[in-house]
Amino acid sequence: MRSLATRAQANLALFEHIDECEEPRRSQGRVGWLRPNEFEEKRCADQAAAE
Structure with missing residues (x-):
């Protein structure tokens, strides 16, 4: 480690x-059926908007 x-x-x-x-490319149900890269983009945008 x-x-x-x-x-x-x-x-x-x-x-x-x-x-x-x-x-x-695989969608994930626990994150609203977003693909991992889409989820990360949304998370970063949401985090930037909150700051």
């Missing part, structure tokens, strides 16, 4: 791991 200096590095490492494992 590698050590990460910041939370941002940990988030990036986690995202990269999930991105490698997930099928970007």
